[in-house]
Amino acid sequence: MNGEEAFRALRQIQQDVTVVLSSGYSEQEVTERFTETELSGFIQKPYRLEEMKKTLRRVLGNGES
Numbered sequence: 001m002n003g004e005e006a007f008r009a010l011r012q013i014q015q016d017v018t019v020v021l022s023s024g025y026s027e028q029e030v031t032e033r034f035t036e037t038e039l040s041g042f043i044q045k046p047y048r049l050e051e052m053k054k055t056l057r058r059v060l061g062n063g064e065s
Contacts, residue, residue, distance in 0.1 A: 003021065003022075003023065004033060004034075007019055007021065007034070018059060018060070019039055019040050019041075020039070020040055020041035020042065020043065020055060020056065021034075021039050021041070021043075022043045022045055023042075023044065023045060024044070024045040024046075025044075026044065027042045030042060040059045041055050041056075041058065041059040042055075043055045
């Protein structure tokens with residue numbers, strides 16, 4: 001199962017699941033594939049740990065915006 005398939009399977013299980021997608025493609029390229037649903041966040045590979053922490057804090061609502 002690739003990332004897009006996993007995303008869709010998660011949405012079938014729970015429509016409002018929080019999903020942060022990580023990809024080597026640009027955010028624009030990725031979000032074009034997910035037009036019918038909203039991603040909670042995106043982080044482009046390769047990323048640093050600080051970038052991941054900042055994104056997760058923002059998405060989970062307990063930190064930086």
